[in-house]
Amino acid sequence: MVRVVFISFLLLAAKTSWSQRPYGAFENLAIKNELLVTERDYLDTLKPASFVSQNEGGYGCFTGVYNADSGYVSGNNDYGDLEKAQFYNLSEMGIATPATITGTIVYFGLKTLSATPTDIFVRIYEADSSGVNPGNLLMTSNAVNLISVNADGVGTTFTFPAPVNVTNSFFVSVVLPQQSGDTVAVMSTLDDCRVFSGWSWEQWSNGTWHTLLNSWILDIDLAIFPIMDLPFNIGIEESAGIGSTMLIPNPSSGFAFLKIDLLTAEKVSYKIFDNYGRLIISENSGFLQPGIHQIDLNLLTVKNGIYQVVIEAGSRQIHKPLLIFHDR
Numbered sequence: 001m002v003r004v005v006f007i008s009f010l011l012l013a014a015k016t017s018w019s020q021r022p023y024g025a026f027e028n029l030a031i032k033n034e035l036l037v038t039e040r041d042y043l044d045t046l047k048p049a050s051f052v053s054q055n056e057g058g059y060g061c062f063t064g065v066y067n068a069d070s071g072y073v074s075g076n077n078d079y080g081d082l083e084k085a086q087f088y089n090l091s092e093m094g095i096a097t098p099a100t101i102t103g104t105i106v107y108f109g110l111k112t113l114s115a116t117p118t119d120i121f122v123r124i125y126e127a128d129s130s131g132v133n134p135g136n137l138l139m140t141s142n143a144v145n146l147i148s149v150n151a152d153g154v155g156t157t158f159t160f161p162a163p164v165n166v167t168n169s170f171f172v173s174v175v176l177p178q179q180s181g182d183t184v185a186v187m188s189t190l191d192d193c194r195v196f197s198g199w200s201w202e203q204w205s206n207g208t209w210h211t212l213l214n215s216w217i218l219d220i221d222l223a224i225f226p227i228m229d230l231p232f233n234i235g236i237e238e239s240a241g242i243g244s245t246m247l248i249p250n251p252s253s254g255f256a257f258l259k260i261d262l263l264t265a266e267k268v269s270y271k272i273f274d275n276y277g278r279l280i281i282s283e284n285s286g287f288l289q290p291g292i293h294q295i296d297l298n299l300l301t302v303k304n305g306i307y308q309v310v311i312e313a314g315s316r317q318i319h320k321p322l323l324i325f326h327d328r
Contacts, residue, residue: 021079021216024067026190029109031063031223032153045105046088046095046228048199048221049251049323050189058250061193065109065185066218072110073216075185076176080205083123084186085134085173086224087199090166094306094321099228101164104141104172105155107187107223114181117146120174122158122224127169134171134201134209139164146182155225171201172224187223194221195251195323247309251323258295258311265289266313272297272322273308280307299324 031051052058071077074084090097104122121141128135141158150156174186188200200212200222213219246259258270268288272281280302285295297309302324309320 021073022069023073023216023218024069026062026066027064027109028062029064029187030153031107031187044228045225046093047225048086048093048195050194050221051223051225054249059193059195061189061221063107063109063187063189063223065187066191066216066220068216071183072185073212073218074188074200074220074222075108075110076183081176081202082178082205082207083173083175083203084222084224085123085125085171085201085203085209086222087127087132087169087171087201088226089131089169089196091168092196092306094308094323097166097168099166101160101166101170101172101226101228103160103227104158105225105227106158106174107153107155107225108149108151108184109187110183110185111146111149111151112181112183113146114179118177118179118182119143119145120149120177120184123173123175124160124164124166124226125171125173126166127171131169134173134203138166138170140175146177146184149184151184157227172226173201173203174224188220191218191220194219245311245318245320247320247322250320251325252297252299253324253326254298254300256297256299256322258297258309259292260288260295260311260313261292262288262290262313268293268295269312270295270297271310271312272302273310274305300326 049058050061054060066073068077070079090099101124106122121143123140124138125134126136126138127133139160141160144156144158176184197219198211198213200220201209202212202215203209247256249256266288268285270283271279274280304325307322307324309322311318
């Protein structure tokens with residue numbers, strides 16, 4: 001059920017009923033480039049494709065903060081929200097399970113500080129039996145004081161007392177400060193710029209969880225990114241004969257290409273598997289010399305869904321998730 005609020009024109013504190021929570025303008029607060037293109041493959045720092053730049057195969061959404069009469073949609077507000085969370089489903093994102101979370105990076109767009117700023121935390125929740133709602137708390141991060149929180153497009157890293165093992169579906173939340181004068185707002189995408197609908201959540205003051213889509217009628221992703229140790233090899237050491245690899249565009253509407261930097265001559269091939277492990281496409285590109293090569297993929301006959309692209313070079317493999325979405 002959507003929480004309903006009415007703000008009286010005569011007395012702003014009086015609240016009766018709205019059909020939804022009202023929100024205001026979107027303030028564009030761009031994430032700095034160095035946060036999107038890191039030394040690690042972007043799948044090590046797990047991001048929805050909405051936050052991945054277009055030149056790396058993502059959507060490259062505008063990022064910022066939605067204001068509201070009551071505060072911030074993705075942060076503190078007069079409703080007294082306790083946490084803001086991003087849902088992750090590894091199989092939907094084309095990633096094998098289980099996996100381990102070693103930390104979290106959060107991008108805050110705004111903050112205010114009291115005279116004695118408090119600490120904030122990140123939490124990991126497993127999904128409940130339905131697989132789509134927050135369930136048991138798995139772990140709370142080490143504390144980060146608000147003084148140390150970045151609010152200028154640079155990420156804030158949260159560590160955990162120990163690695164957190166997750167299966168397929170889980171939630172990563174920011175515990176909002178509750179001390180008077182201390183506020184934060186997590187950066188989000190622009191409305192409707194997302195791959196999967198309803199993946200952003202909030203915990204109300206009464207302890208219940210709700211999607212932002214239901215609360216605010218906003219379908220956004222939150223910039224809360226787990227740092228993962230994934231169960232397959234997403235990077236190849238230079239000694240293996242392969243440098244960087246890219247799969248562009250991703251998501252794809254029918255055509256894509258692999259860009260492979262070979263450090264040594266190798267026999268190269270690729271296979272595409274569906275989410276059930278069934279082989280869909282198998283192609284041999286032959287023996288390629290050192291250098292950068294582009295391999296075109298014709299995906300027009302492949303149905304919408306999540307797939308695994310397995311690139312083989314000599315005896316080594318690289319796994320890349322691929323989302324195919326034919327907009328027709």
